[in-house]
Structures are given as C-alpha cells and as structure tokens.
Amino acid sequence: MTDTVLAVAGAPGSPHPAAATTTAGAPGPRRATVTAVAGDGLDALPEPAGGGAGERRGRPRSAAADTAIVETVLRLLEEGATVADLSMERIAREAGVGKATVYRRWSGKPALMLDVMQALDIDTPAPTGTSVRDDLVQMLESMRRRGIAKRQSALVLTVLTQVKAQPELWDAYHTNVIQKRQQVMREILARGMASGEIRADEDVDFVAELFVGPMLSRVLLHEWQELPEGLAERIVDTVLDGVRPRG
Structure with a gap:
C-alpha cells in the first residue's frame, strides 16, 4: 500500500502546535509560530x-x-x-x-x-476501535484533508517537491510516517477480517489498496477532481460492500 497523498504528513507525537484552517474549511497544515529565542542562553x-x-x-x-x-x-x-x-x-x-x-x-x-x-502535517487521529467502518472513514478523511492542504499551500508543494528529490530525506519520511500509517490501516483491516466484516481470503495489503486507491487517484493523478465532504464515507461504504464475505 502506498500512502503518498502528502509527503509532509507527520507522525503522532509531533511537538509542533497546530495552526490555522484552510479556505475550504478543513483543518490546514500546521505551522509553528514563536516570538523569539535569540539570546535566551x-x-x-x-x-x-x-x-x-x-x-x-x-x-x-x-x-x-x-x-x-x-x-x-x-x-x-x-x-x-x-x-x-x-x-x-x-x-x-x-x-x-x-x-x-x-x-x-x-x-x-x-x-x-x-x-x-x-x-506541516494534518494529524491522522488514532483509530477508536469501536467500528471498522468508522476507523476506515477516519483514515481516508485524513487523506482527503491532506490532499486539500496540498492543493492550497504553495509551501507544502515546495517542501514536497524538494524532499522527494532528496533520497535520504524521502526514505526517512517513508520510514517514520508512511509505514506507520500503513501499519495502522493493516491493523484496522485485520480486525475486520477477524470479526467477519471483511473477507479474509485476500491479502491485507491488497484490500488496503482498494480503499486508499480511489482517494490517491483524485489527489495525485487527477488533481482537477474535487475532494468533497463525504468522499471518504462514499469510498469506504462502496468498497466494504464489495469485500464483505459472501454466503
């Protein structure tokens, strides 16, 4: 599974405070702000x-x-x-x-x-564990919001483009951020397979791609397409219907 919606999305526990909101109404990428530190010893x-x-x-x-x-x-x-x-x-x-x-x-x-x-990240909230569907919607909604932030922020695009050109930086981001998100998605899907909500005869990474693929397509390949509210729910409900156990 590949989650490269926005290569400036952070891992949980980042010390930097949150900032303002994007013009679309979704939470925007975080920007740390301070007054001064010069001369503080x-x-x-x-x-x-x-x-x-x-x-x-x-x-x-x-x-x-x-x-x-x-x-x-x-x-x-x-x-x-x-x-x-x-x-x-x-x-x-x-x-x-x-x-x-x-x-x-x-x-x-x-x-x-x-x-x-x-x-610059928009946090991905930790799964609640109460509902596989709700946890999947939460994961995809965070991807949607990162996609909106990417489209609206020139600084985000600048950092994304330059970091991708630096293999060492990109590898560090992939290890510390992307792989952690992938693991969270795997755990959600494994829980669904164990509970019988999702068919268990397919590879978990393949099933994950079915969920994230439509969102990635809009964010990365078809940037002219809108990322409307409710898109995460629509994708999750459609895919869940297709991966439920039959008979």
Missing part, C-alpha cells in the same frame, strides 16, 4: 551524556527553541531557499542560536527536515 545547555538520545542532563530541552528552529526553516523555504541550500550552520544563524544548539536537537539535516515536514 540556549547555547549553555550541556552536551548529552554519551551522545545518545534521551540522555540529556542539566536544563530541560526548550520546546520554544525546537519550534523556533523549525519555523526558521519554513521561513527560509518560503523566501525561496531550497532544501539543498540549507546547512545546519545557516539554520542556526537565522534562528539566532548556536550551531551546537541545533545539533543537540537533531543529528543532522535529515532529522531536522523530518520535523519540518511534520510541522
């Missing part, structure tokens, strides 16, 4: 013991600094910089922090850009 943070993640000592990591650095990258991209143009040194300088501050938070540009992509 962040360069005085101690190095992590042993260099491992989660082994930091001293003053806790500043969420405001994290957000400000990500917001700086977004601003530079909006101003015309390319992903290839951005060095960790330039990002630190533009954010008003030391280079060491950036490297304490991210091992390198791929890790930082993954958080930048997540900052």
Whole structure:
C-alpha cells in the first residue's frame, strides 16, 4: 500500500502546535509560530551524556527553541531557499542560536527536515476501535484533508517537491510516517477480517489498496477532481460492500 497523498504528513507525537484552517474549511497544515529565542542562553545547555538520545542532563530541552528552529526553516523555504541550500550552520544563524544548539536537537539535516515536514502535517487521529467502518472513514478523511492542504499551500508543494528529490530525506519520511500509517490501516483491516466484516481470503495489503486507491487517484493523478465532504464515507461504504464475505 502506498500512502503518498502528502509527503509532509507527520507522525503522532509531533511537538509542533497546530495552526490555522484552510479556505475550504478543513483543518490546514500546521505551522509553528514563536516570538523569539535569540539570546535566551540556549547555547549553555550541556552536551548529552554519551551522545545518545534521551540522555540529556542539566536544563530541560526548550520546546520554544525546537519550534523556533523549525519555523526558521519554513521561513527560509518560503523566501525561496531550497532544501539543498540549507546547512545546519545557516539554520542556526537565522534562528539566532548556536550551531551546537541545533545539533543537540537533531543529528543532522535529515532529522531536522523530518520535523519540518511534520510541522506541516494534518494529524491522522488514532483509530477508536469501536467500528471498522468508522476507523476506515477516519483514515481516508485524513487523506482527503491532506490532499486539500496540498492543493492550497504553495509551501507544502515546495517542501514536497524538494524532499522527494532528496533520497535520504524521502526514505526517512517513508520510514517514520508512511509505514506507520500503513501499519495502522493493516491493523484496522485485520480486525475486520477477524470479526467477519471483511473477507479474509485476500491479502491485507491488497484490500488496503482498494480503499486508499480511489482517494490517491483524485489527489495525485487527477488533481482537477474535487475532494468533497463525504468522499471518504462514499469510498469506504462502496468498497466494504464489495469485500464483505459472501454466503
């Protein structure tokens, strides 16, 4: 199954706050906003013991600094910089922090850009587990909203296009975001197969493609087609009728 509706969709747990709404009324991609971090003494943070993640000592990591650095990258991209143009040194300088501050938070540009992509994300809510149909609708609805955001946001398109041209960044996004979404879809369908709501004689990934394919087609291949409200329900109900056990 391939979920590349929007290559700036984040994984759950992203630290960046949500932002405004798209003109179509659906929640828009998140943009982190901060006031300032320059001169806040962040360069005085101690190095992590042993260099491992989660082994930091001293003053806790500043969420405001994290957000400000990500917001700086977004601003530079909006101003015309390319992903290839951005060095960790330039990002630190533009954010008003030391280079060491950036490297304490991210091992390198791929890790930082993954958080930048997540900052533009529209979250996929966790499945409720109460209804296979409702969980499938929820998954497809999040794809529909990401598709709307992609069409309406020049910055989203810029980041998507440039990240796809960077194999290391795209692989990191695929591993940390797309594969997690695929696994959630598999779990929903496996639950439906176990309960007898979905036929169990087909491969789960094949069945998943039946659900996501129509939405992907509209978002990626036929961008002139509308993404109206109710589309997720229409797709799910139509496919469910076709994959129910017979007799």
